[in-house]
Amino acid sequence: MQSTVKSALLSLAIIASPMAIADSVNKNTQENTKKAAEQLTEQSEQQLDRYFHRLAGENRFLGTAVIYQDTTPVYQITIQPSKKAKKGWATSTDHDLKYKIGSISKTYASAIIFQLIEEGKLTLDTKLSQFYPKVKNADKITIKHLLNHQSGIFNYTSEPDFINYVFFPKDKDFLVAKIESFDSDFEPGEKAEYSNSGYLLLGFIAEDIEKKPYSDIIEERISKPYNLNNTYYGSDIKEGNGEVHSYEYKGKWGKMAEWHMNIPGAAGALVSNADDLNQFINLLFDGKIISKDSLKTMTTMDMKYGLGIFETSYGEDEDKLEGYWHNGGIEGFRTHLAYYPDKDISVVLLSNALRYDMREIYEAMLDAYHGKTVAEPEFGAPIELSKEQMEPLVGSYSSDTFPLDINLSIKDGQLYAQATGQGAFPLTAYPDDKFEYVEAGIEIRYDRDIDQFLLIQGGQGYAFNKEGGKKHQAFAVPESLLEQYVGVYGADDFPLDLEIMVKEGNLYGQATGQSEFPLTAESETRFRFKLAGIVINFDAGKKQLTITQHGKDTVLSKK
Incomplete structure (x- = not known):
């Protein structure tokens, strides 16, 4: 589940460039990859250990992190609170602990919908009106629109009242009535914008078809047939069952209040552990859970969204990895699952207490996989201001x-x-x-x-x-020139569209599904959002812009 307020562009770099799905991995690649995996254990384990120990020591991270080659862990660490340890936490290589996985649940929900489609019980073109006709635009919204966030249904976790009922049991009628009360954000298929509402409804549709609770559907279609016995629909946290609590930091880590798991439903209510997550993503891409044809449809991006999954990449040249991912966030849990088919490796990152950029953590893990030096994170000392x-x-x-x-x-x-x-x-x-x-x-x-x-x-x-502060337009640019930059920009190898707009004589940007941000002019063609490290250079003649972030340049063209 996402936060109740949309994220700013800082999350832009979390999703990297797209790829084409690989149907197989040749034998030589597998042998070379296994050799690299052995080198990771020998050469990089201590660096990663120190990296995670530093995060824990600075009260920045608790959780489990594992890199897998196929089903074999090549690096693993778990850090959890410990009353016995003087430092308040302890490490282990136990990756059996179970976490709420948040929106990674959507990948499971998508797989179940594809199973129902393969059984002839649904199609991607089935209209929402067949199940919930009172939802705005239900006669135009298809199952595919729900799967790839193109329905236009307002995201129910973003409404101000959400925080008032998320901790209490609410039935399907209550949640459906909520969604029925919302106006549409846009016409179905017009654009894509992340919405938990679509996946909540997909879970209800599966229940309506199967005539049983979604928890039973998960058990019968995912957990039992594939021996994923640590994957199930969540409820109250049971420490005796290996489930961990999530924490927030208020001078020390303290347990966070639990959501009632009826509220996130199919959009984010699953519990799992690292091994099960890795096994699931491998089975999915092996064509065991859904057919290869369904998988191809699921992993085809439309407006940068797949059907319950996203594309990602890491590195360049010989180190480049291309794959698929989803992340999650619920209560204090933050989760990440990525799979790179060409190398048959997975990265599973499950945190139940986080005060650090998760992107930097899993990139450090991939750096270690490639034999790169992983430095300990640095945290500056406080200073006094006059x-x-x-x-x-x-x-x-x-x-x-x-x-x-x-x-x-x-x-x-x-x-x-x-x-x-x-x-x-x-x-x-x-x-x-x-x-x-x-x-x-x-x-x-x-x-x-x-x-x-x-x-x-x-x-x-x-x-x-x-209020009354300096205008962000540090360099005076004629508004007539700013208007030439206005439009929606995109590229095949960039995960989001970027809309440029003018407001009160100032230039703003907004990435797909994210919040707008101000752009400060440094010249007539160069603009910066300093706080997120973003620089944009415009070429009005070519109808292009170049966006630079984290040292990487990407050219986008106006649509």
Whole structure:
């Protein structure tokens, strides 16, 4: 499940470039890969161990991380709280612990829908109106629209009231009525935008067809036939069954409240462990769970979305890996599952406590797989700011993508932040105008040049602008020229479309399914979103732009 507020463009680099599905892996490739896997164990295990130990020691990560070659773990580590350990946590190579996997559940739901299609009980063109005619545009929405997030149905986890019922049991009638009450965000098939509502409905449709609860469908179609006995529909966490709690950090790790698992349903209610996740993705791509034809349809991208799965890639040249993935987030759990068919390797990352960029963690794992040096993450020491250094930051800030305003103030020589209707909290300063409020896992990155900050919490980022502050348009660009840049840009090897727009004489960007972000002009053709490390260069004559992030240039063309 995603957060109740959409993420900013910081998540852009999580999805890398697309690929064509590989139907098989030749023998030589398998032999070479196994050799590389042995080298990982010999040469890189200590570096990865130190990497994870540093994260745990800085209260940034708890969880399980495994790299698999086929079904064999070539690296594995688990870090969990320990009352016996002086440092409060302990490591092991036990990867049997079970985690709530959040939206990775959608890949399972998609597989079940394809099974029903293969049995003649559904088609991709079946209309939603056959099951739930009161949903807006139900007569236009197909099963395929639900699978690849093109239905236009409002995402129910984004409504303000969601937090008021997520912890309590609600039946199907309640949830369907919720979805029926929403207006459409767009016409079906017009564009793609991530929506948990579609997958919740897909689970209900499976129940209607099979005449049984979705938990039984998972057991009968996935768990039992493929011996995935640690994969099932979640309920209250049972530590005696090897299930772990999720945690939030407030000076120390504390257990988070549990959602009632009827609420996420097929969109995010499954529980699993690392071995089962790896086994599932291998069986899926071996054509065992659904047919190869169904798999090809499932992994064909349309508007950068597959049907319950996404494309990804890592590295370049001889190190390049191309594959498929899905991630998840529910309560304090953050999960990642990726599979690279050409090398037959999987990366499984299951966290039940996270205050770090998950992308950086699984990229470090892949770096180790390729024999690259994995350095320990660095965390700067707090610094003290003078009153003169803090005063320019004082003021009221608002965001187009966050529901509350935030006020920054100084009290007793300390910088404080306060959201609308909430208590003030102190901000600890770090170098380069970074601030943290550890107790709530909040990080703020400030840009003094344009009176803007990026608030990051739970892996989500939101840009805030100061009321009456400096305009983000540092270089004056004629609006007539800005209008030439307006449009939707994309490329076959880029996972998202990027829309460029003009608002009140300023340029903004917005990636598919994400929040808009301001672009500061550095020249008539060069623009920057400093807080996310994004630079965009426009070529109006060619109707193209080049986006640079994390040192990688990608050319997008106007559609």
